[in-house]
Amino acid sequence: AQKVTQAQTEISVVEKEDVTLDCVYETRDTTYYLFWYKQPPSGELVFLIRRNSFDEQNEISGRYSWNFQKSTSSFNFTITASQVVDSAVYFCALSGGAAGNKLTFGGGTRVLVKP
């Protein structure tokens, strides 16, 4: 069975600090997809990134960057120079392989950015 673990339940930072969210996944499949979603206080789930298991290239999008390491089954997410608007719950998720298309979510990490 697939499993996603986000060990950090809550992180509090001061604006402009960097914050890294950890995500560790478990799967027996060789082909799978990893995702990050943001859930702001308004409640909707906002897609941030999708990465397939064959693409270990790190990605940067503005202040966001992702570090995918298959050797440690981790897909960590860093927000550089955090802003108050980054305050949200962030979910890491996994799909693919025997589990099919359904997303298996981690428990989420609440990020609080203080001004």
Added chain:
Amino acid sequence: DSGVTQTPKHLITATGQRVTLRCSPRSGDLSVYWYQQSLDQGLQFLIQYYNGEERAKGNILERFSAQQFPDLHSELNLSSLELGDSALYFCASSAGDSRSYGYTFGSGTRLTVV
């Protein structure tokens, strides 16, 4: 606007009642997924439909059922409601049945059972 429309946004109902949540997928998307987000269980997959047919089932209770209609909208029916069914219910859609497609989530229906 993600393109996935969920109605209603909020629903308050009593225990034992039955409710229907509705989801219209993004234009062109054939797959619809339902997820439940509760405080104790987190975000959990309930069920997936692809072009009108059930494709995958998760931890969906027998009191819950869903269907996808010819126009591709989907409904999630929750019956004999219990306090523990209070949650945020999300619908997501994707273009096809391929795992390589991304998912687009609706804004959710917040169900409160009193």
